[in-house]
Amino acid sequence: MNEEVQDFRSGYVAVIGRPNVGKSTLINALVGEKVSITSKKPQTTRDRIMGVLTTEGAQYIFVDTPGFQTKHTSQLLKHMNETVRRSLTDVDVIVLVIEATGWTGADEQVLGLLPKDSKNVILAINKTDEVKESEVILPLIAKSMEKFPFAEVVPISAEKDRQLKVLLSVIRKLLPEGEKLYEDDIYTDKSPRFLASEIIREKAFRLLGDELPYGVAVMIDKWEETDERASIYATLIVNRESHKGIVIGEKGSKLREISRLARQDISAMLGKPVYLEVWVRVRKGWGDDARVLKTLGYD
Numbered sequence: 001m002n003e004e005v006q007d008f009r010s011g012y013v014a015v016i017g018r019p020n021v022g023k024s025t026l027i028n029a030l031v032g033e034k035v036s037i038t039s040k041k042p043q044t045t046r047d048r049i050m051g052v053l054t055t056e057g058a059q060y061i062f063v064d065t066p067g068f069q070t071k072h073t074s075q076l077l078k079h080m081n082e083t084v085r086r087s088l089t090d091v092d093v094i095v096l097v098i099e100a101t102g103w104t105g106a107d108e109q110v111l112g113l114l115p116k117d118s119k120n121v122i123l124a125i126n127k128t129d130e131v132k133e134s135e136v137i138l139p140l141i142a143k144s145m146e147k148f149p150f151a152e153v154v155p156i157s158a159e160k161d162r163q164l165k166v167l168l169s170v171i172r173k174l175l176p177e178g179e180k181l182y183e184d185d186i187y188t189d190k191s192p193r194f195l196a197s198e199i200i201r202e203k204a205f206r207l208l209g210d211e212l213p214y215g216v217a218v219m220i221d222k223w224e225e226t227d228e229r230a231s232i233y234a235t236l237i238v239n240r241e242s243h244k245g246i247v248i249g250e251k252g253s254k255l256r257e258i259s260r261l262a263r264q265d266i267s268a269m270l271g272k273p274v275y276l277e278v279w280v281r282v283r284k285g286w287g288d289d290a291r292v293l294k295t296l297g298y299d
């Protein structure tokens, strides 16, 4: 057997952290494809989403997780935390993400989920582009090592692509030797249908005011696809009657903009023109309705 093949490594890498620290941005940057939606608002990711990067020497199977919630208010949030806990078992490496501005109470709570003797946890200090590096980062690294025996601490910027190669190489050191688990061209475990619904949710998240997005879910009602084009019919589900008007906007302007931006991204993803129709429907308290959550795949 040749040496290179023997040294190939592969395994699962869970990315965890409090909401909004940049977990999904990081995974998209590492994988080089948009596998997970991102936004300025916390609680963007609701599901466990896999992103795969295959290089010459390794296959990294990243697991994006919802930001860990410190308040349990709805069934959906409980489900999201359960997803984080489950993601910690059976992975080879855990990357805990915090922001360069320092540790918060919520970060400490996420750290509390990890067994004290774990040897496979890497700390990624993200958003270093937002601080003056030398002044803030070095003391932060020292302080972090006092809190937990991290295998490595790597300051990064997911958005500016800083130190991501370094992060990959320290992750690789912790991966077991092994064969590829996925074909080279696979970069996610999610279907185009799921990714399309997430893209629509991302646009709603980004375009709607602060309160609204958490009550929004997306369902794909119909998907017709040929080699040349795709026609997709989707429903945006909101919590309250009063939210419907907000999502639709004046003379339908908001909904049109959500659809337009989503159509561009879905079209890029599928590599063909897309016709997209989005309707809005009210489903009171869907975030606490086990049946609706199940239909949406949060079960």
Ligand SMILES: Nc1nc2c(ncn2[C@@H]2O[C@H](COP(=O)(O)OP(=O)(O)OP(=O)(O)O)[C@@H](O)[C@H]2O)c(=O)[nH]1
Pocket (backbone or CB within 6 Å): 017, 018, 019, 020, 021, 022, 023, 024, 025, 026, 037, 038, 039, 040, 041, 042, 043, 044, 045, 046, 065, 066, 067, 068, 126, 127, 128, 129, 130, 156, 157, 158, 159, 160
């Ligand atoms: N300045 C800066 N912003 C970043 C960086 N990485 C991510 N962000 C921004 O931080 C915000 C949150 O990013 P996400 O990737 O959605 O965060 P997340 O941790 O996945 O959030 P949840 O899914 O809600 O838990 C977005 O506005 C990103 O553009 C970075 O390196 N620098």
Ligand SMILES: [Mg+2]
Pocket (backbone or CB within 6 Å): 023, 024, 025, 036, 037, 038, 044, 045, 064, 065, 066, 067
């Ligand atoms: Mg996310």
